[in-house]
Amino acid sequence: MNKFLSDLAASISPYVPGEQPKGRQFIKLNTNENPYPPSPILADVLRETNIDSFRLYPPPECDDLRDAIAQYYGVTDKNVYVANGSDELLAWCYPAFFVGKKPILINDITYSFYKVYAALFGVKTEIIPLTETFDIPIAEYGRENGGIIIANPNAPTGRILYTDQLEFIIKSNPDQVVLIDEAYIDFGGKSAIDLTRRYKNVLVVQTFSKSRSLAGLRCGFAIGSVELMDGLARIKNSINSYTMDSINLKLAKAAIKDTEYFHKTVNVVMNTRERVSGDLKHLGFNFGESFSNFLFVTHPKIKAADLYQKLYDSGILVRHFNQPRIDNYLRITVGTDEQMDILIKRLKTWL
Amino acid sequence: MNKFLSDLAASISPYVPGEQPKGRQFIKLNTNENPYPPSPILADVLRETNIDSFRLYPPPECDDLRDAIAQYYGVTDKNVYVANGSDELLAWCYPAFFVGKKPILINDITYSFYKVYAALFGVKTEIIPLTETFDIPIAEYGRENGGIIIANPNAPTGRILYTDQLEFIIKSNPDQVVLIDEAYIDFGGKSAIDLTRRYKNVLVVQTFSKSRSLAGLRCGFAIGSVELMDGLARIKNSINSYTMDSINLKLAKAAIKDTEYFHKTVNVVMNTRERVSGDLKHLGFNFGESFSNFLFVTHPKIKAADLYQKLYDSGILVRHFNQPRIDNYLRITVGTDEQMDILIKRLKTWL
Numbered sequence: 285m286n287k288f289l290s291d292l293a294a295s296i297s298p299y300v301p302g303e304q305p306k307g308r309q310f311i312k313l314n315t316n317e318n319p320y321p322p323s324p325i326l327a328d329v330l331r332e333t334n335i336d337s338f339r340l341y342p343p344p345e346c347d348d349l350r351d352a353i354a355q356y357y358g359v360t361d362k363n364v365y366v367a368n369g370s371d372e373l374l375a376w377c378y379p380a381f382f383v384g385k386k387p388i389l390i391n392d393i394t395y396s397f398y399k400v401y402a403a404l405f406g407v408k409t410e411i412i413p414l415t416e417t418f419d420i421p422i423a424e425y426g427r428e429n430g431g432i433i434i435a436n437p438n439a440p441t442g443r444i445l446y447t448d449q450l451e452f453i454i455k456s457n458p459d460q461v462v463l464i465d466e467a468y469i470d471f472g473g474k475s476a477i478d479l480t481r482r483y484k485n486v487l488v489v490q491t492f493s494k495s496r497s498l499a500g501l502r503c504g505f506a507i508g509s510v511e512l513m514d515g516l517a518r519i520k521n522s523i524n525s526y527t528m529d530s531i532n533l534k535l536a537k538a539a540i541k542d543t544e545y546f547h548k549t550v551n552v553v554m555n556t557r558e559r560v561s562g563d564l565k566h567l568g569f570n571f572g573e574s575f576s577n578f579l580f581v582t583h584p585k586i587k588a589a590d591l592y593q594k595l596y597d598s599g600i601l602v603r604h605f606n607q608p609r610i611d612n613y614l615r616i617t618v619g620t621d622e623q624m625d626i627l628i629k630r631l632k633t634w635l
Numbered sequence: 636m637n638k639f640l641s642d643l644a645a646s647i648s649p650y651v652p653g654e655q656p657k658g659r660q661f662i663k664l665n666t667n668e669n670p671y672p673p674s675p676i677l678a679d680v681l682r683e684t685n686i687d688s689f690r691l692y693p694p695p696e697c698d699d700l701r702d703a704i705a706q707y708y709g710v711t712d713k714n715v716y717v718a719n720g721s722d723e724l725l726a727w728c729y730p731a732f733f734v735g736k737k738p739i740l741i742n743d744i745t746y747s748f749y750k751v752y753a754a755l756f757g758v759k760t761e762i763i764p765l766t767e768t769f770d771i772p773i774a775e776y777g778r779e780n781g782g783i784i785i786a787n788p789n790a791p792t793g794r795i796l797y798t799d800q801l802e803f804i805i806k807s808n809p810d811q812v813v814l815i816d817e818a819y820i821d822f823g824g825k826s827a828i829d830l831t832r833r834y835k836n837v838l839v840v841q842t843f844s845k846s847r848s849l850a851g852l853r854c855g856f857a858i859g860s861v862e863l864m865d866g867l868a869r870i871k872n873s874i875n876s877y878t879m880d881s882i883n884l885k886l887a888k889a890a891i892k893d894t895e896y897f898h899k900t901v902n903v904v905m906n907t908r909e910r911v912s913g914d915l916k917h918l919g920f921n922f923g924e925s926f927s928n929f930l931f932v933t934h935p936k937i938k939a940a941d942l943y944q945k946l947y948d949s950g951i952l953v954r955h956f957n958q959p960r961i962d963n964y965l966r967i968t969v970g971t972d973e974q975m976d977i978l979i980k981r982l983k984t985w986l
Contacts, residue, residue: 286862288812288836289869290734298872301695312691321687333681336672338851338886340663341844344652368719371875379755383641404730404873461639485639493692500689500881511637518640521649522755524722530851531882535689 292404299400302603310601311626313617316439316468316578318497320549320620323542326535333531342530344521349528352537353505357477363507365516366536368527370467370491370504371397373516376523377431377487378405380515381461385430391420393610394435395465414609417572418443418580425453432457435465437473440605440615442574444473454483461512463487468576470495470550471557477507484509494577495550496539503528503536553577557618563628567635577618580610585635588612598630643755650751653954661952662977664968667790667819667929669848671900671971674893677886684882693881695872700879703888704856708828714858716867717887719878721818721842721855722748724867727874728782728838729756731866732812736781742771744961745786746816765960768923769794769931776804783808786816788824791956791966793925795824805834812863814838819927821846821901822908828858835860845928846901847890854879854887904928908969914979918986928969931961936986939963949981 286294302315346366354361367373378401382388387408390398402409412424418441425432432453437444445453454462462485464476469490480486487508493499506516520527528536539546557574564571569581582588592604592614603615618624637645653666697717705712718724729752733739738759741749753760763775769792776783783804788795796804805813813836815827820841831837838859844850857867871878879887890897908925915922920932933939943955943965954966969975 286865287810288732288862289866290730290732290736292734293731293866293869296869296873298869299876300872301692301876304692304694306694306698315692317692318690320690322689324686326686326689330681330684330686335675335677335681338673338677339669339671339848341652341655341666341668341850342853343655343657347657368878368880369875372878375874379641380644381639381641383643385641400873404870459638497690499692499877502693502877502880511639514637515640515644518644518647518649519755521651522647522751523726524720525650525652526850526853527719527723527878529719529853529880529883532880 296403297400299397303601305601308599310599311619311623312601313619313623313627314601314603315499316494316576316617317499318494318549318553318577319618319623320497320552322497323539323545325538325542325545329534329538330531333534337530342526342528342533344525346528346533349533349537352540356540356543357507359477359480359507362510363480363513365506365513366528367504367506367520369493369502370465370489372527373489373504373506374398374463374465375401376516376519377461377463378402378407380519381512382407382431386428388431388433389425389427389429390433391438393418393438393441395439398433414441420445422449422452426456429457429460431460432462433465434462435467436476437468437471437575439468439576440578440580440603440610440613441572442468442576442578442580443572444575447474447476447479450476451479454479454486458485461485461487463489466490467494471577472554472575480508484511487512492536492539496546497549498536498539501532501535503532553618556621556624560618560624560628567628567631579616579618580613581616582613583635588614594634595630600627600630647754648751650748654952656952659950661950662970662974663952664970664974664978665952665954666850667845667927667968668850669845669900669904669928670969670974671848671903673848674890674896676889676893676896680885680889681882684885688881693877693879693884695876697879697884700884700888703891707891707894708858710828710831710858713861714831714864716857716864717879718855718857718871720844720853721816721840723878724840724855724857725749725814725816726752727867727870728812728814729753729758731870732863733758733782737779739782739784740776740778740780741784742789744769744789744792746790749784765792771796773800773803777807780808780811782811783813784816785813786818787827788819788926790819790927791929791931791954791961791964792923793819793927793929793931794923795926798825798827798830801827802830805830805837809836812836812838814840817841818845822928823905823926831859835862838863843887843890847897848900849887849890852883852886854883904969907972907975911969911975911979918979918982930967930969931964932967933964934986939965945985946981951978951981
């Protein structure tokens with residue numbers, strides 16, 4: 285019993301991120317990190333950074349980075365917000381748009397942080413079950429709600445909604461914020477950023493952690509109407525005036541400008557995914573097409589929990605979620621070709 | 636009217652940080668930044684940083700940095716928490732310790748962010764007026780409360796409570812968290828970290844932004860009992876698993892280890908403060924002794940708002956708070972000797 289905790293703090297169950305192993309070397313396929321390093325241009329930026337500038341606060345509105353992101357996506361900087369990882373942006377959305385309203389709609393198999401935010405900020409959720417094939421039943425999003433969150437592609441399933449399906453949901457809910465978490469969109473999906481130009485209620489959130497190989501840097505961004513940016517700014521400026529540090533701002537700006545490197549690494553990951561998908565199917569695994577940098581697989585002959593442990597013991601870390609409907613699935617990040625060859629080789633000896 | 640905002644978001648008044656001027660060059664004495672660069676060792680750390688490591692998430696519990704801070708202050712790493720600036724730690728304290736309890740006690744002239752957090756998290760505040768000399772009336776902190784926040788030294792006044800005075804408040808409130816914000820403690824005050832060893836209800840928060848010249852890096856830390864660390868962890872892990880990036884963690888660790896440089900720059904700032912205090916007194920300014928890297932001054936012959944404008948027009952940026960009791964005061968950051976000489980010279984021509 286900790287007498288200092290608020291009832292709220294005592295009652296919540298924080299998010300548990302995938303293991304970052306210390307000591308032992310693993311083939312790390314558990315947190316959807318990119319197996320390739322970020323753009324080599326970042327090394328130049330780092331070398332040119334003058335530490336004397338650190339004595340000053342960073343620009344609170346992160347103007348240069350917002351401008352670079354806006355240019356890349358063909359929107360204005362007034363439609364862009366940035367934060368210390370997309371998780372921070374997602375968190376801000378709850379007090380900005382969802383508290384005190386009707387329950388928000390999220391589905392039953394998705395990024396588990398959405399429910400954690402809801403508990404912290406006292407937002408009610410209504411859970412929409414995915415279909416048998418783990419797809420989002422868009423007709424279910426017509427019911428009364430206080431907001432909608434859709435991960436697209438969804439995680440950990442890797443399944444996607446197409447633009448017309450998203451637009452159907454967005455048009456059905458003109459007064460509610462439809463938050464589209466596109467953490468994995470660059471691995472084969474089509475972003476809903478285009479829809480933010482036509483619909484004021486769409487907020488697209490993306491991250492530099494996956495497709496831009498910058499999980500260690502902490503940078504996420506949101507694109508949407510000025511009304512939605514206003515909401516994010518109100519919350520951010522009520523928590524922390526400067527959530528992105530001076531180096532982070534510079535490195536992220538350089539990363540978004542190196543489009544050639546970005547496309548190259550993303551394509552390599554997608555090619556590996558397709559090849560490994562074939563190998564896994566061959567070994568008897570079942571799974572739907574993935575539009576992300578991971579595969580969400582199940583096998584009729586071996587339990588996921590057992591396979592997780594066998595892989596762990598042999599030095600390969602994947603993710604197993606001990607929750608209803610998916611407890612017999614593993615989420616496997618697409619690593620380098622070499623890493624995936626080792627994975628397949630191991631699996632072959634067991635199956 | 637922004638129909639997407641929650642009532643909460645529409646009602647709050649976010650914190651407004653001191654201006655970070657773009658374009659025009661100012662002598663910048665408005666946000667209590669350190670006039671000296673951070674430890675030169677940081678340049679080496681930056682040079683040795685391999686950008687390949689950025690593709691991986693940072694260690695979520697920031698173990699190495701916590702360990703370095705613990706060593707410096709002679710506590711264990713279980714008694715240390717770190718965050719993206721001390722503001723982030725302060726924000727976490729509200730849902731961790733204060734929500735749903737009796738009003739927290741804060742004083743009327745202090746860091747204005749405390750009230751912003753309270754509004755965001757729905758925490759009630761009871762305002763304790765400072766004395767005529769802007770000192771904290773410790774006897775007033777015996778009343779019923781849900782927690783206490785004291786900035787020590789206080790900002791923008793620069794006034795301090797001594798350890799026995801703090802201990803009196805801490806002992807009077809054994810079941811409440813007493814949060815001591817020591818953003819400016821290194822400029823001549825004595826930290827309450829010693830008290831955290833004896834009292835489980837004391838939480839000391841400090842920052843790298845001022846005495847360690849790292850405002851641009853975003854690093855703050857908290858020291859207190861494991862019970863209090865548990866509260867911070869629960870909230871942090873319900874918002875953002877990784878709020879400090881890989882470079883930040885490395886640079887902050889190097890900064891805390893360079894004690895020699897730290898003491899040297901802090902002493903220079905304090906010496907400048909003492910010299911400038913004499914000059915300002917000579918010019919007729921009134922103010923109490925400052926234990927921080929700023930002076931909070933008023934002049935019988937010229938209104939603070941007018942003086943702010945005159946200084947602004949002449950290229951010197953200071954801070955003026957347009958609020959009751961202190962609207963005739965200016966908060967002037969202690970800059971380099973050269974900067975302060977220019978300030979004094981200007982003031983002399985006007986007074």
